[in-house]
Amino acid sequence: xxxxxxxxxxxxxxxxxxxxxxxxxxxxxxxxxxxxxxxxxxxxxxxxxxxxxxxxxxxxxxxxxxxxxxxxxxxxxxxxxxxxxxxxxxxxxxxxxxxxxxxxxxxxxxxxxxxxxxxxxxxxxxxxxxxxxxxxx
Amino acid sequence: xxxxxxxxxxxxxxxxxxxxxxxxxxxxxxxxxxxxxxxxxxxxxxxxxxxxxxxxxxxxxxxxxxxxxxxxxxxxxxxxxxxxxxxxxxxxxxxxxxxxxxxxxxxxxxxxxxxxxxxxxxxxxxxxxxxxxxxxxxxxxxxxxxxxxxxxxxxxxxxxxxxxxxxxxxxxxxxxxxxxxxxxxxxxxxxxxxxxxxxxxxxxxxxxxxxxxxxxxxxxxxxxxxxxxxxxxxxxxxxxxxxxxxxxxxxxxxxxxxxxxxxxxxxxxxxxxxxxxxxxxxxxxxxxxx
Numbered sequence: 001x002x003x004x005x006x007x008x009x010x011x012x013x014x015x016x017x018x019x020x021x022x023x024x025x026x027x028x029x030x031x032x033x034x035x036x037x038x039x040x041x042x043x044x045x046x047x048x049x050x051x052x053x054x055x056x057x058x059x060x061x062x063x064x065x066x067x068x069x070x071x072x073x074x075x076x077x078x079x080x081x082x083x084x085x086x087x088x089x090x091x092x093x094x095x096x097x098x099x100x101x102x103x104x105x106x107x108x109x110x111x112x113x114x115x116x117x118x119x120x121x122x123x124x125x126x127x128x129x130x131x132x133x134x135x136x137x
Numbered sequence: 138x139x140x141x142x143x144x145x146x147x148x149x150x151x152x153x154x155x156x157x158x159x160x161x162x163x164x165x166x167x168x169x170x171x172x173x174x175x176x177x178x179x180x181x182x183x184x185x186x187x188x189x190x191x192x193x194x195x196x197x198x199x200x201x202x203x204x205x206x207x208x209x210x211x212x213x214x215x216x217x218x219x220x221x222x223x224x225x226x227x228x229x230x231x232x233x234x235x236x237x238x239x240x241x242x243x244x245x246x247x248x249x250x251x252x253x254x255x256x257x258x259x260x261x262x263x264x265x266x267x268x269x270x271x272x273x274x275x276x277x278x279x280x281x282x283x284x285x286x287x288x289x290x291x292x293x294x295x296x297x298x299x300x301x302x303x304x305x306x307x308x309x310x311x312x313x314x315x316x317x318x319x320x321x322x323x324x325x326x327x328x329x330x331x332x333x334x335x336x337x338x339x340x341x342x343x344x345x346x347x348x349x350x351x352x353x354x355x356x357x358x359x360x361x362x363x364x365x366x367x368x369x370x371x372x373x374x375x376x377x378x379x380x381x382x383x384x385x386x387x388x389x390x391x392x393x394x395x396x397x398x399x400x401x402x403x404x405x406x407x408x409x410x411x412x413x414x415x416x417x418x419x420x421x422x423x424x425x426x427x
Contacts, residue, residue: 012185014288014369016178032349045193046349047358071355073189080185084362085288112300 005039006058008078011065013086018065019055026079027054028072037072037079044074050126052089052133053081064089066130068100069123097131141412144405148398155394161227162387169320169380175285176317176373183366190363193356196346204353206299206360209332210308215252217307218243219298219330221314221371222262223379224281229386231315231323231379232261238325239313243270254307258294258372286372288365295365302331314371315378321385323378330367333360 004024011019026037029051053065070083087096104124111117139147194207220239222232239255239262246253255270257263257277266274278294280286298310310331315323348355 010181010185012182014179014182014291014366015175017181030349042347043345044347044349045189045352045355047355071189071359073185073192080189082182082185082189112303 007039007041007076009037009055010078010080011053011055011067011083011086012080013070013083018086018088019063022058023055024058025056026081027052028081029053029067030072037074040076041074041079043076045071046074047071048081048083050123050130052130053086066092068127094131097127101127101131138408141405141408144401144408148401148405151394151397151401155391155398158387158390158394162384162391165228165380165383165387169377169384172373172377172380173317176370176377179370179373183370186359186363186366190356190359192346193352193359196348196352204357204360206302206331206364207333207356210305212308213251215254215307215309216246217254217256217298217301217310217331219256219258219294219310219312219368220262220266221312221368221375222257222259222265223375224260224279225379226261227386228379228383229389231382232259233265234323234325235313235315236262236265238327239266240269242311242313242327243273256294256297259375280372286369286376288369291369291372292365294368295361298330298364298368299361307331312367312371314375317374317377317381320381323382328367328371330364333363 006022006024009019009021009023009026010017024038028035028037028046029048031047031049034051035046048067048070050068051066053067055063055065057063066087066089067081067083068085070081070086073080073082101124104120104127108117108120108124111120218239220235222235226232243253243255253270253273255266255274257266257274258280260279260281263274263277276297278297280290283290301307302310309329312328312330314326314328316326318324346352
């Protein structure tokens with residue numbers, strides 16, 4: 001197998017820089033479907049939805065992070081993922097996600113209009129999916 | 138002239154105070170280090186954010202699709218001031234400096250016939266501004282229970298501000314906080330949040346982006362988030378500044394207490410000496426009289 005080119009990937013949350021390094025591929029839960037970013041990707045800017053980011057390193061190892069919304073800035077030379085909140089997959093628990101769902105539900109009642117309500121409902125559904133996929137009960 | 142016992146008591150009490158200020162200084166030093174780390178850890182996000190924002194803003198331009206948060210309402214009548222201060226005192230002029238800047242700004246706006254609304258973040262700023270502008274304060278955010286400021290705290294404030302904007306409650310929003318330059322220098326700063334400025338000139342990336350969904354939608358999503366990020370940064374800088382100011386204030390207090398102890402000890406010793414001399418003279422003159 002030919003080794004894929006590596007590129008620079010950065011995962012940043014408002015609190016800290018979670019990951020910065022050379023990777024071969026990153027799977028991003030973009031808002032219009034999952035996408036895999038590899039080196040020399042066309043410049044793209046996309047929002048992301050709650051989901052799992054899978055990072056493949058040059059040595060074949062992979063690492064996974066759970067992100068909760070944000071956006072990604074993709075250039076041929078690198079990719080920056082600005083997550084609203086990001087946690088390593090080992091550090092997340094069902095309760096954590098359940099708490100986030102609870103908070104979102106609380107906002108649902110206070111939502112000023114239907115559009116807002118719909119976006120929160122979508123967010124809750126996505127969180128539910130995340131909960132199901134990464135942490136089978 | 139205070140008696141020997143009085144002096145002794147004073148010395149003891151000043152010593153106790155010195156112990157407290159010394160301990161507070163050390164606590165502030167430890168917290169300062171942590172606050173600085175947090176501020177530094179948060180820096181990459183806000184840097185990338187402004188770079189990306191500048192990029193998109195360039196792509197969308199100032200046409201009609203640009204969100205109102207960026208273009209503003211086109212008016213300049215109602216100003217919202219978000220004043221971030223510390224929750225606790227004993228940190229020198231830190232809080233009053235921020236409050237003074239906000240107060241001067243408010244007076245100027247009022248003199249120009251504008252309407253001013255104030256949101257206070259932090260108890261100390263509220264206490265100071267309440268004296269003069271009690272009727273202008275529309276809301277206050279209490280972060281006293283918060284041990285470590287997270288993005289969610291800032292996001293909450295950001296959402297409040299945006300909700301007010303959407304309701305048409307104000308035209309211009311300015312954020313007041315203290316920029317952390319160094320342990321001894323904190324500079325009170327006013328920063329305009331809304332209408333959002335796109336930041337410095339975009340990087341030299343001529344790349345033509347694909348936008349998913351379209352650029353305007355991303356921009357509409359990005360700008361509210363950027364406001365929260367700016368508030369978050371301000372809060373972190375504030376914590377670092379507060380701890381820096383507290384550290385130097387407590388250092389000064391400890392030094393002053395030391396000087397005071399020296400002075401009191403000196404007069405205590407003098408008086409003790411005077412008393413001994415007096416007693417000796419009494420004995421000698423008593424013996425001579427015999």
